[in-house]
Amino acid sequence: MARLRNQLRLIGGRYRGRRLTFPDQPGLRPTADRVRETLFNWLVPVIAGARCLDVFAGSGALGFEAVSRGAARVVMIERAPPAAHRLQANAELLGATGIQVHQADALEWLAGSASPFDLVFLDPPFADGLLAPAIERLSAPGWLAPEARIYLETPVQSGFPPLPDDWELIRDKTAGQVRYGLAVVSGSSTAP
Known part of the structure; x- marks a missing residue:
């Protein structure tokens, strides 16, 4: 039973249906x-060929789904050694x-040399209060390509922290206890 609990299934793209384990x-x-x-x-209009950054990769669900659906490059950042090895x-x-x-x-990784990404996934552990500092680091010059999309996920009760002036929240939904949304870097006022 524990094995099933620590599995995820890719739901689309070339690896659709594949199951991956995580610690x-x-x-x-x-x-x-x-x-x-x-x-x-x-993300259908922008995923093909995208350069993606999965900042708090964890199980890798978002990064693996992105590569399955045609992203050209996915960089996954994970602090915990067992999870990074499993990724x-x-x-x-x-x-x-x-x-x-x-x-x-x-x-710390985001404090290093910047490289532009088209799509960034920000889904930190909810209890750690990392969403606002990650947004601040990503808003530094060099991390986001023009019209980059940033996925945000947080507990419903917390809500999203204030976003940089050049980010526009273009999608916003809830599912159970989770609030999630998509922001775009200014230069595009239309939804993807």
Whole structure:
């Protein structure tokens, strides 16, 4: 039973239906299937060939789903060594090219040299209060390509922290106890 609890299923793209395992880690909870389905429906116009950053990768649900659906490059950042090792093993199991896994503290990694991304997933462990500082780091020059999309996930009761002036929240939904949304860097006022 524990094995089933620590599995995720890719729901679309070339790896659709593939099941991946992940370790028990405090705060590690894959984004639910129905939330991922909605998110990737929003991203259909921009996912092909995108450069993606999965800042708090955890199980890798968002990053693996992105590569399954045609992202060119996915960089996954994960602090916990067991989870980072499992991400690397799952990338190899899929034979997915274009995935880089970095075992690092996300905020420290974002303090390093910037490289532009088209799509960023921000789904930190809910109890750690990391969403606002991650947004602040990402808003520094060099991290976001023009019209980049940023996925945000937080507990409903917390809500989203204030967003930078050049980010526009273009999608916003709830599912159970989770609030999730999609922001775009200014330059585009239309939904994806």
